[in-house]
Amino acid sequence: MITAKQQSEMLDNPTTRRRALKAGLLAALSMLTGANMADARNVVDGAPPDENPLVNPRLRIAHLLRRAGFGVTKEQLNQFEAIGYEATVDFLVNYEHIEDPIEERLASLDLDLAKPDHLKRWWLVRMMQTSRPLQEKMVFFWHGLLTSSLQKVGSPGLMLQQNEFFRGHALGNFQDILLGISKDPAMLFWLDGRSNRKQHPNENYARELMELFTMGEGHYTEQDVREAARAFTGWTVDKEGNVSFRRQLHDPGQKTFLSHTGNFNGDDIVRILVEQRATAEYISKRLFSFFAYRDPAPEIVQSLADTYFSSGFSIKALVREILISEAFSSARAYRSVVKSPVDLVVSSFRLLGIATDGQGLTGPLRLMGQDIFAPPNVAGWPGGAAWLNSSTWIQRVNFGNLLANRRSRDESASLDLQALVQHQGISRPEELVQYLIDHLLDGNLSPEARQALDGYLFSNKPLTLTPSSLNQKGRDLVYLLMASPEYQLI
C-alpha cells in the first residue's frame, strides 16, 4: 500500500531525465488515485511540510502580514509581535480607525492619472505605502474577481473610479458591492452592459455575474442567463462615463429567474443571487483561496458560508474568520502559494523599506504576467502554478537584480546596506547574512542552500562590511535571496 505522503514525495522528485520519468510517475499516480494529471500536480503543490513553522508566534504574524497585506519592515513586525496575533487581525480588519496619510504622499508624486502608466504607478505606490494594508489587499482581490480591463474600457479615469469603489467597499457588504459594480461605468463598458437593450439584450454581464462573480458554473441555466440579461437592460453609460437608467431601453416584463418570477430589474437579480447558497460557497472559497490556500476542505467552506448568511453578507466577517482560523495558520498554508507579481514587487519594496514613485515598475510587472488594470480576461489572473514559466521566472529573478542594485541620490529610494549594518548594529558579515535570511525568508533556508550561498559569498573577494564589499557581494546577497525559490512563495 502506498500512502498519500509517499505518493506526493515520489511525484515531487524531479529527475534528470525528468520529462520521461515524470510522465511515468504522474501516470502511475493517476492510475492509483484515479485523479487526472492536473490534480496530481496540485497535490504536490499543496504538500505540507512535516512541521508547522507557524507555531512560532513571530513567523505567524509575519505570515499574516504578508497574506493580509504586503509585508512589513523588521521594526513594524516587532510592534505587531508585541500586541499579539488576534489584536493584529483586529487592527487590520478595522482599518477605518487607522490614520492613512497616503493621499498627500500620492499627491506629491505629481502623476497624471489620465495616463495608463501613471494610474498603475499610483496604485502600486499606494500598495507599498498605505497604512491600511488589508484594505489595499482587498482592492487587489476585488480587481482580480470583479474584473475590468483598460484594454476594453479605454479610460484610465473610469478604471480609477472602479478602483476607488473597491476601496470604499473593501471589506463591505457583498450585496452592496454587487449592486454597485452592476452600475459601475467601467463594468458597463467591460461586459457590454451599455449595449444591453430591451430590443437587443446582451447577455455578457448576466452570464459572467453568475459564472465568475457569484455562483460559479453549474448553478444556472441558459434560460436564467437570458432572463437576467433582460432584467439588467436599461443601464447605459456615455463616452464620458456618465451612467444613467433609460426607461425606454429597459424590459419591464415578467421574468423567471432561478425559480423566482416577477417583473425583475437588475437590483432584483443581485438580491436573488446573494441569497443563493452557491454564492455563499463561491465567495467563501474565493476569499479563502486568496488568503490561505487553494481547494479548502468542504467543512471550511460550509462554515464560512454559514457566516456569510449569519452576518448578512459581510465580507469583513468572512475575512476575519479566515485570518483567525486554524487552517490559515496551518503547515499547509505556510509559504505554499506562489507570490503574484504584484505581491513580489510591492512586498520587496516594503520589506527593504525602499521608497519609490513607481517609475520603471509597470514594465517588469507586465513581463512577469501581471499588468495591473489589464487582467488577461474576465476571469482575472489564474495564479498559482500559472505565475511560473521560463519567461516569468527570468523576469522575477531580474527584478531581484533591479532592486538589489537600487541606487539613488535620494537615500530613501536606495538600497543602503551600510545604513542597515549601522542601524542593526551588525559587526560581522555572517550576521548580515543571517539578518537578511531571517528578514526576507523567515530564516527558512535549508543547510544545503546556506552552504551554496556562503560558498559564493565567502570565496573570491569574500563579503566584508566595507563599503565596497557591501556594494558588490552585499548586493549579490540581497539578489540571491530575492531570486531564491523560497522567496517566490508567499
Add this chain to the structure above:
Amino acid sequence: MLTRRDFLKRSVVVVSAGLALPAVFTKAVYAASNSGAPDTASRKRVLVVVQMAGGNDGLNTVVPYGNGRYYDARPNIKMAEQDVLALDNQLGLHPSLEKLKELWDDGHLAVVQGVGYPDPNLSHFRSMEIWQTANTDNAQGTGWLSRYFDRVIDEQGHIMDGVSVGNILPLALRPTKSDIAVVESLESYKVKGGSRPQGETDTRVDALLKLYASYPLKAPYAALLDDVSESAHKSSEELQRAAAAYVPAVAYPKTSLGNGFQLLAQVISQDLGVRVCHIGMGGFDTHTFQPATQTRLLRVLSEGLHAFYRDLEAHGKAQDVLVMTWSEFGRRVQENANSGTDHGTAAPLFLLGGQVQRGIYGEAPKLTDLDDGNLRFTTDFRSVYASVLDGWLGAPADEVLGRHYERLPLVAAATQTSLKGRPYR
C-alpha cells in the same frame, strides 16, 4: 561529479520503475515505434499554432462572395466581389490578406471550412478553454498539446520541446510536463548579471542555480521551481546562441506578431529540437466598426505569416513546419447595428506549410440554414487536431483527444509522411 540532486533524481528511477511500468512501457513502445528509424521525418517536424483571440469573423476572412445571402446579411460591412482575392468562383480572401494569397498561389495554403463544435459556447473565455483543452464537457481539463507531450518521450540532451511567444503559457500547453520556453522577446529573455565583469556574473548565476538545486524536494512547488529555473536558464543561453547564428532572410514587419514569428523562425532554423510553437494576436472581438479593425488585424497576420514562411523557405525549413490558425469562434452572420458583428460559431481556419497541399477542405456552412442566427459547424475542430496530431506529428491522436475523431481528407493516416490530400471540391 554526481550532485546530491542528480543522485536523488536517479534514485527515483529505481524506486518508481516497477510502479510506473505499465504506462511507461506503452509509451516507450509507442515512442520506439514512432520515433525510431522508419519515421525520422516526424521527429523534425514542428507545429506552429497561431491564436487569433477575440473571435475572428470568418465570413469576412474567407468571403463567400458568390453567395447572395452573404450580401443580404452584411449591408454595411460586406466585402465587395471586386475587392476579394478569389480562391475559386465562390470564395475569396479578405483584401488585406494579399500576402497570404501569394502563398496560396504558390500552393502552400489550405483553408478548412466551417470549423466549430456541437453546442457552441459564446463566451470567449469558455470557448477558448474548449478549444485549448479539446474538451466540450466540463470547465476543467488539461491542454491538448500538454496531453500530446504526455505521449512523447524525449531524447536526452535537447533543451526545448516548445516555444510559446508571450509571457503566459497558453492553456493548451498546461500543465507543463515538458520544457516549453515562454519568451516575450529575446532581449528580455536573459538572466541578468550584476554590474561587474562577465566572468564574475556567471558565478553569481551558478550560485543562484545551486539555491534552486538545494531547494527541498518536499517543499511546495519544488518540481515546478526546479523545472522552470533549469529550463529558463538553459533555453535562454541556447536562444542567445541561436540568435547570434541566425540571419533573417527577409525583412519582418515591425509588429509584435512579426517579432514573434522572427523569434520562432530563429528557433526552428537553428534546429533546437522544438516540436510545438505557440503564438497569438488579439483584438478580433469586433462588435463595433469592424471593417477598419479587421482590415488592420488581418494585414498584420498575413504579413507576419508571409515573412515567416519565406524566411523558413530560405533556411530550408518550410517542409518541416505546419502552421495552424485558430480563433475561439466566428461571428454572427447578420451584422449588428454598430457596423460590427456579435459572437458567433463556426469559422474557417488556415493551414500553411511546405507540405500542405493547397485547397479548400471541409464543407462551407449554409447561410440559409442557421441555428439562432449562427452558422452550423461542418468540421469539428478536434478533427483538425486529430489530423494534425497523427498526420503531422505522428502522435496517437485518439489517445490525446480521448476518442476518435474523423480525419480530414487532407491527412490520411498515421503512417503518412507528408500532409497531402484531396481538396474537398
